[in-house]
Amino acid sequence: MSGRSPEQGKRTPTTTKGAQRRAALLDAAEKILFESGYGELTMRAVAATAQTRLGHVQYYFPSRTDLIAAVLRRTLDRSLDRLAPLFADAAEHTPPDTEGLIxxxxxxxxxxxxxxxxxxxxxxxxxxxxxxxxxxxxxxxxQDHVAGFLRARNPALPDTVCQARARVFTVLIEGASLFRSGIAAHRTEEADAELINTAGALLD
Structure with a gap:
């Protein structure tokens, strides 16, 4: 894969039908990525899964880099769409529901x-x-969502401190996925309790 920007070379659909076709190709790519991994995510595999021509895939995604960056961006955007309301809802509680958020x-x-x-x-x-x-x-x-939660809870907290705590909090939560999913280790109640306490202290 090259180091080009994921936006370079990508054709932006100008019609509803074009957007739907592009979304269908991303659905196919996401299915392959979820079920078989990056190694199997090729332009031909996407065309076969979407039951369309290779040229059709290449029209919307001229390179494999464009395709992979687009499917990852969409997956991550969906994660943010799920996560953003969690921070807003937790901040509305008095006191903020940090454990529930975590x-x-x-x-x-x-x-x-x-x-x-x-x-x-x-x-x-x-x-x-x-x-x-x-x-x-x-x-x-x-990280910006975490920092926003911290500012709402403690407006006097310096921005540099908010950003530093937000980064460490993100490292803890995201890194924990490897040790809670069975990839690097399996979760335990004891470790989860320590994780929640440690992450919660960063939000105080």
Whole structure:
């Protein structure tokens, strides 16, 4: 995969039908990524899964890099759509429901397919700048949600402290997925309790 931007070379559909066709191709690519992994995610495999011509896939995604970056971006956007309301809802409680928030964030790890996609994402980001850019954008937005929660809870907290705590919190929660999903280890109640306490202290 090249280091080009995921936006370069990508054709943006200008019609509803074009958007639907592009979404169908991303559905096919996501299915392959979830079920078989990055190694099987080829342009021909997407065409076969979507039951369309290879040229049709190449029209919307001229390169494999464009295709992979687009499917990862969509998967990550959906994660943010799920996570953003959690921070807003938790902040509305008096006092803020930090434990409930953390448990809901950890519940994302319950989907083994999603955890595998994240593991693939991290591995790819180390080799491809286009995927790394998608990854940085996602985690930057994730971190912003955490920092916003901290500011709402403690307006006097300096921005540099908010950002630092938000980054460490994100590292804890996201890194924990490897150790709670069976990839690097299996979850235990004792470890989860320590994780929740440690992450919660960052939000105080």
């Amino acid at each position: 448990r809901q964030l950890l519940a994302e790890h319950d989907d083994p397919r999603l955890v595998r996609v994240y593991a693939e994402l991290w591995a790819l980001a180390g080799r491809d700048e286009a995927v790394a850019a998608v990854t940085r954008t996602f985690y930057g937005e994730y």
